[in-house]
Amino acid sequence: MIYGIGTDICDIRRIRDTFERRGERFAAKVLGPHEMTVFQDRFARVPARGIAYLATRFSAKEAFSKAIGLGMRMPMTWRDCEVVKAPSGKPDIRLHNALATWFEAKGLTAHVTVTDETEYAAAFVVVETRD
Template sequence: MLTDVNVIGHGIDLVEVAELRRWIEDPRDPLIPRCFVQAELDEISQGADRIDRLAGRFAAKEAVLKALGTGFGAGVAFTDVMIFRAPGAAPEVRLSGGAAKVAEALGVTGWRLSISHAGGLAMASALALGPGA
């Protein structure tokens, strides 16, 4: 239970799984090396739901960047936002590089992240929390 919540930012994103599949399979500009670090790919691994899980992580990265108020570019990369989920646990946000610098400047001390899938869509909502959260 959260008490004394200090919400610094909120971001939400919706991804069409079929569209993400097309981006991943496009040989001209492969999405995976630009957006995911190896540890994320290892955690997602292979399987029938791999693209769905990548779509959820992509939506989560977008939601985090929106909560930070940055988007990507100007010193912030998709790989600066890492999304992990241990079995049976809630997804976690880990920041590095430019995203970590922005979060520190804003006073972000924690995150709440939710990822959902339905009807060929992946959705994520991210709350950037500050002191007192």
Template sequence: MPLRVGTDLVEVERLQGVISRQGERFLQRVYTPAELEECAHSLPSLAARWAAKEAVAKALGTGIGPVAFREIEVRRGPLREPVLHLHGHAAALAKQLGLTEWAISLSHTKNYAVAVVTAMG
């Protein structure tokens, strides 16, 4: 049974700088419409999802590049817990690696956001 782990830490101020420079174009490239709606443009929440996308890419063993940011989607479950949805190449790669079960944990403060992801098959 394969086991993969990914983690990432994001400085909220750094993300704010990227959004200030690139604006809506950046947000549309990285986040799904549902993610943007759920986050309501809260920088710490967006940073936590950015960290989650990076952590998932690390667990897949690719890093961001071969997998598009929007192929990794973090939504809220019924208890407002983070729920991971993979699409496109990210989903195909997870299937190829035999990764069928995912767990994700997010946390953030005013200054930092962190994500930890585990994947098992």
């Protein structure tokens, strides 16, 4: 059964401007450990690809927070929610710490999709109960 649905659209230019002002501190606030490694690698090769990656992750976490009904308040934190790539290439949600405990205790599972174009990144999340 569906527990919640969340969607978000993000202006990549806004993310780029914030990154230019705050630097890697901004990325470190939003991205979990695995995501930060991917971001740094992509940004080093092609900065625009790194910023688009950061924007898709920002959007996905916003959508996830809406789907679970918490917004950005505990136990939901930016870094405890990671969007990782499954071996098939499909994006998956990986949770850590108190957020993972809360999510598991509720018996939830999440499905996420992300996309980006030149100026926008978007994400859609469906959270279901495992009943």
